[in-house]
Amino acid sequence: MMAARRELILFSGLAVFIALILLKMGSAFTLRMMIEATCYAIIALGLNIQWGYAGLFNIGIMGFIAVGGFFTMLVSFPINDKFWNSTAPGGLGMVGLYLLVGIALTWGASRLNRLGLSKKLRNAITIIVFAISYLVVMSALAPVADQIESTAGFIGG
Missing domain, CATH: 1.10.287 (Helix Hairpins)
Structure with a gap:
């Protein structure tokens, strides 16, 4: 019961923090940060499943993330x-x-x-x-x- 209450307080604090960033920096910046945070959360979940639950250590995942980031930059910047x-x-x-x-x-x-x-x-x-x-x-x-x-x-x- 205490852990659920703690998580609710932390999540509420995060929501207030995001709202403050939205007010201060604007919607474009906040949306970009939320997208990046979501991507990192997905990466963390994948690594947790593979390394934590399955016990498989694979460094290649980070290499693919680096290659993906490079090619994202390559195609999204102007020529x-x-x-x-x-x-x-x-x-x-x-x-x-x-x-x-x-x-x-x-x-x-x-x-x-x-x-x-x-x-x-x-x-x-x-x-x-x-x-x-x-x-x-x-x-x-x-x-x-x-x-x-x-x-x-x-x-x-």
């Missing part, structure tokens, strides 16, 4: 002609190519035990290949990111 008319898209394409090559090399290095290498040597080679791939991708990404920030400002849709 940035400064970016698309520069050499930055080609630079980003090269970074993507380096990333794919790095993934392929790391995957190949993780399969070296099929050639008769020991597990320790295979793991060491895989870690070294991953580290080198990471450094190559990041060194290729840094100048492209600097160019985008200095000339275009953002990628745009």
Whole structure:
């Protein structure tokens, strides 16, 4: 009984807080915040079901959320002609190519035990290949990111 009363008081306080935000910031801001809060609540419920009740630990969910957020930004922002008319898209394409090559090399290095290498040597080679791939991708990404920030400002849709 006491827990239900506490929840009712907290929920009422939240409703008053939302009403104050509505009065202060306006309906557009409040609606946007409510939509974001609802999305985060759905994510929390999904993670609670998967991690809590089912006991399955899956980090990939957050990766899909990040990809979804990126593509939402990409299609919802207006087209940035400064970016698309520069050499930055080609630079980003090269970074993507380096990333794919790095993934392929790391995957190949993780399969070296099929050639008769020991597990320790295979793991060491895989870690070294991953580290080198990471450094190559990041060194290729840094100048492209600097160019985008200095000339275009953002990628745009």
